[in-house]
Amino acid sequence: MRPGIIKVGFLRGGLEIKQFMRQRESVVFILLFPIMLLFIFGSVFKGDLAPGVTFSQYFVAGMIASGLVNTGFQQLAIMIPIERDFGTLKRLRGTPVSPISYFIGKAILVFVAMVVQVGALMGFGAALFGLDLPSTAERWLRFGWLILLGSICATILGIAFSAVPKNGRGASAVVSPIVIILQFFSGVFFVFTTLPQWMQQFAALFPLKWLTQGMRSVFLPESFAAEEVAKSWEIPQIAIVLLIWTVVGTLLALRTFRWSDK
Amino acid sequence: MANELAISVSGLRKTYTSKANGPKDAVAGIDLEVSRGEIFAILGPNGAGKTTTVEILEGYRDRDGGEVKVLGQDPAKLGRDSWAWRNRIGIVLQSTNDAQDLSVSEIVKHFANYYSNPRDPESVIRDVGLDEKKNARIDTLSGGQRRRLDVALGIIGNPEILFLDEPTTGFDPEARRAFWDLIRNLRDEGTTILLTTHYLDEAEALADRVAVIVNGKIVEISTPENLGGRNTAKARISWLENGQRQEIESDFPAAEVTKLVAKFGGEVPELTLIRPSLEDIYLKMIGQP
Numbered sequence: 001m002r003p004g005i006i007k008v009g010f011l012r013g014g015l016e017i018k019q020f021m022r023q024r025e026s027v028v029f030i031l032l033f034p035i036m037l038l039f040i041f042g043s044v045f046k047g048d049l050a051p052g053v054t055f056s057q058y059f060v061a062g063m064i065a066s067g068l069v070n071t072g073f074q075q076l077a078i079m080i081p082i083e084r085d086f087g088t089l090k091r092l093r094g095t096p097v098s099p100i101s102y103f104i105g106k107a108i109l110v111f112v113a114m115v116v117q118v119g120a121l122m123g124f125g126a127a128l129f130g131l132d133l134p135s136t137a138e139r140w141l142r143f144g145w146l147i148l149l150g151s152i153c154a155t156i157l158g159i160a161f162s163a164v165p166k167n168g169r170g171a172s173a174v175v176s177p178i179v180i181i182l183q184f185f186s187g188v189f190f191v192f193t194t195l196p197q198w199m200q201q202f203a204a205l206f207p208l209k210w211l212t213q214g215m216r217s218v219f220l221p222e223s224f225a226a227e228e229v230a231k232s233w234e235i236p237q238i239a240i241v242l243l244i245w246t247v248v249g250t251l252l253a254l255r256t257f258r259w260s261d262k
Numbered sequence: 263m264a265n266e267l268a269i270s271v272s273g274l275r276k277t278y279t280s281k282a283n284g285p286k287d288a289v290a291g292i293d294l295e296v297s298r299g300e301i302f303a304i305l306g307p308n309g310a311g312k313t314t315t316v317e318i319l320e321g322y323r324d325r326d327g328g329e330v331k332v333l334g335q336d337p338a339k340l341g342r343d344s345w346a347w348r349n350r351i352g353i354v355l356q357s358t359n360d361a362q363d364l365s366v367s368e369i370v371k372h373f374a375n376y377y378s379n380p381r382d383p384e385s386v387i388r389d390v391g392l393d394e395k396k397n398a399r400i401d402t403l404s405g406g407q408r409r410r411l412d413v414a415l416g417i418i419g420n421p422e423i424l425f426l427d428e429p430t431t432g433f434d435p436e437a438r439r440a441f442w443d444l445i446r447n448l449r450d451e452g453t454t455i456l457l458t459t460h461y462l463d464e465a466e467a468l469a470d471r472v473a474v475i476v477n478g479k480i481v482e483i484s485t486p487e488n489l490g491g492r493n494t495a496k497a498r499i500s501w502l503e504n505g506q507r508q509e510i511e512s513d514f515p516a517a518e519v520t521k522l523v524a525k526f527g528g529e530v531p532e533l534t535l536i537r538p539s540l541e542d543i544y545l546k547m548i549g550q551p
Contacts, residue, residue, distance in 0.1 A: 001378050002345055002346070002349075002378055003375055003376060003377070003378065007375075008375060008376060011372065011375050015364070015368075015372050018363075018364065018368070019361070019363045019364060022363035022364075023363060083360070086358070086359045086360045087355060087357070087358035087359060087360050088358075088360035088361065090322070090355060090358070091353075091355060091358055091360060091415070093322065094320060094321075094322075094348065094351075094353035094355070095348060095373065095376045095377075095419070096345035096346075096348045096349045096376050096377060096378075096419075097376050098345065
């Protein structure tokens with residue numbers, strides 16, 4: 001009997017988390033970096049964007065969304081080429097493990113790291129910057145599926161993109177600029193509606209803009225929806241864009257994923 | 263099943279093309295057969311094509327020609343059932359550097375979950391001699407211990423064939439001997455072992471049969487005792503006569519020495535009698551002086 005693909009995936013997830021927790025630098029980076037950014041931006045931009053909406057409140061939504069991109073896409077697109085260099089993947093290739101189990105393990109790692117990161121960010125924001133936590137059960141529920149679907153989408157895109165860097169040394173230089181540009185274009189560091197229209201339209205092609213908007217729908221008052229480009233939160237569209245990217249990413253990842261450098 | 267070959271290879275070819283040198287045959291037509299329960303060594307200098315050959319058998323690389331069967335299946339055409347084939351083989355790659363943050367027992371126990379019929383992790387750790395290190399983090403292991411861990415992960419799935427690619431590179435002599443004992447034990451339990459090495463003494467100590475491979479071609483397949491006609495090779499007799507060193511080769515060295523003794527009426531000056539060592543034969547085969 002073959003050990004179940006999903007069961008092995010969850011076991012791999014547990015192992016990935018164990019390894020991750022033991023690399024102190026990456027834990028500190030994942031947890032403290034967003035808090036540091038919140039601290040810097042929260043201290044620089046004081047004041048309200050709209051009645052009852054502080055910049056910190058707006059910015060936390062963007063930070064959580066881009067946390068998904070950092071923790072999922074960026075981390076994996078850099079980590080997987082390094083794992084190729086170290087022979088981790090070549091060794092796995094020689095065992096009966098399915099690539100799907102490996103993908104599931106990565107998704108679990110990303111999801112757990114995200115939950116911890118978001119918890120730290122919200123705790124810090126609420127304590128020091130008067131961040132308002134989601135106010136209704138409906139918002140918490142939406143928050144939950146956004147984190148879950150966002151983690152899966154970012155994971156699979158990170159795995160798909162990991163085929164691009166030739167090796168681990170060059171991976172960061174290839175991946176990081178893409179992430180930073182997307183963050184600027186998607187309304188993470190600036191209020192989205194103040195960006196030039198071409199930037200907004202370009203950003204709308206990628207998941208980060210939609211994740212950011214979804215997080216605003218969780219953290220900002222309902223009245224702020226009118227301030228969005230479409231005058232609404234566009235929740236169904238957010239789900240559709242994330243699902244499309246997840247499906248496209250999965251197909252790409254299955255085609256391009258390499259266990260070793262050729 | 264009992265007589266089935268574990269591995270059969272015929273006419274295997276693999277060509278690499280580099281921009282600088284154009285196409286080069288890394289493997290240029292190899293034939294070999296490995297029976298079940300055998301330790302088979304592929305011996306050759308660095309760059310001879312050993313790793314390329316083994317990686318084709320392990321399913322890591324595709325080939326440009328020839329037929330390959332490992333446990334009755336073509337590693338290049340596994341399809342959906344590849345897991346079932348991988349479930350029956352164990353692979354110890356050349357240097358790996360992964361899972362630094364885990365302990366020996368964590369990784370071995372984890373890998374046991376990948377297989378349908380794994381060995382007991384505790385006893386595997388004991389068998390490879392890492393019992394005292396089982397709670398140590400992998401990044402604290404010495405090179406030899408690390409290699410033993412690689413073997414532990416290679417055999418945890420209870421494989422029918424174990425591939426070992428240059429397993430003892432960088433070992434001290436003591437660790438090497440302990441490692442050889444481990445491999446012999448696995449053979450005694452019925453595991454077929456395919457081993458590559460560039461150490462002659464390793465092939466001699468372990469292998470039932472040896473294939474010497476040079477420039478992608480097999481020069482000879484034989485038992486270590488018979489390699490290069492060593493068992494029947496002529497002996498070299500040399501001595502000093504009139505201030506000149508004389509040397510002859512003979513199938514009957516005792517008769518020659520008797521003649522010399524008669525000629526000199528007793529002691530023969532600086533007499534030596536040499537049978538070629540395995541190393542002499544090997545160096546001649548791979549084209550070294």
